[in-house]
Amino acid sequence: DTAVSQTPKYLVTQMGNDKSIKCEQNLGHxxxxxxxxxxxxxxxxxxxxxxxxxxxxxxxxxxxxxxxPDKAHLNLHINSLELGDSAVYFCASSPxxxxxQPQHFGDGTRLSIL
Amino acid sequence: xxxxxxxxxxxxIQEGKTATLTCNYTNYSPAYLQWYRQDPGRGPVFLLLxxxxxxxxxxxxxxxxxxxxxxxxxxxxxxxxxADSATYLCALDPSTGxxxxxxxxxxxxxxP
Numbered sequence: 001d002t003a004v005s006q007t008p009k010y011l012v013t014q015m016g017n018d019k020s021i022k023c024e025q026n027l028g029h030x031x032x033x034x035x036x037x038x039x040x041x042x043x044x045x046x047x048x049x050x051x052x053x054x055x056x057x058x059x060x061x062x063x064x065x066x067x068x069p070d071k072a073h074l075n076l077h078i079n080s081l082e083l084g085d086s087a088v089y090f091c092a093s094s095p096x097x098x099x100x101q102p103q104h105f106g107d108g109t110r111l112s113i114l
Numbered sequence: 115x116x117x118x119x120x121x122x123x124x125x126x127i128q129e130g131k132t133a134t135l136t137c138n139y140t141n142y143s144p145a146y147l148q149w150y151r152q153d154p155g156r157g158p159v160f161l162l163l164x165x166x167x168x169x170x171x172x173x174x175x176x177x178x179x180x181x182x183x184x185x186x187x188x189x190x191x192x193x194x195x196x197a198d199s200a201t202y203l204c205a206l207d208p209s210t211g212x213x214x215x216x217x218x219x220x221x222x223x224x225x226p
Contacts (some may be wrong), residue, residue, distance in 0.1 A: 004157070033214075035216075040218075041152075041201060041218075041219045041221075042216070042218055042219070043158070043203065043216040043219075044216070045213055045214060045215070045216075048213060056213050058213070090157050090158075092157070098207070099144070099145055099146040099148075099206070099207020099214065100145070100146050100163065100165070100207075102148065102160035102163060103148075103158075103160065103205075103214065104160070105157030105158050105159070106157050107155070107156050107157050108155075108156075108157055
């Protein structure tokens with residue numbers, strides 16, 4: 001069973017479109033995250049949710065809106081996509097928000113903006 | 115500014131040798147530091163965690179050290195194998211909030 005699953009795996013779309021990425025974890029974790037990994041492989045945190053509550057928003061444009069319908073799901077909606085949004089987006093989860101817990105990552109969604 | 119830097123983007127070593135990767139940070143006082151492995155097309159996978167009051171942690175062929183004075187962690191893979199080839203990321207909890215910051219990553223290639 002996949003612990004953290006993201007859909008879709010690949011997303012190719014035109015500039016200006018709106019798209020969503022879904023994430024689900026079956027580990028029973030309280031905390032979920034969205035990361036962006038650019039072409040240089042640098043992994044940067046975007047958002048963190050703990051028990052459906054937003055706890056981190058790292059200066060991400062308003063075009064990005066996370067939604068957590070329950071603690072097992074954290075979706076990411078992106079409005080008015082721009083060329084610079086092309087990247088790999090990773091969802092992750094951990095038992096809680098403390099740094100003494102490992103994070104479990106999905107395999108990423110590769111977003112390409114044409 | 116706050117930074118987490120890992121040694122050279124790419125590291126090549128001969129099979130059987132020990133690979134040593136470094137993670138240096140500035141302007142943080144992390145309580146915990148973690149190391150992850152990432153294979154192409156996959157998400158990072160957790161390897162080891164070390165606490166600020168621990169000097170060293172081992173798991174099979176892996177060893178991590180943590181020097182809070184030097185603000186540095188070293189990650190060692192002994193008796194390296196081609197299957198160890200991957201990108202290795204360090205990550206720390208800055209103890210200033212509920213977030214994790216990742217290093218720039220080191221791509222390790224073990225040559226048969």
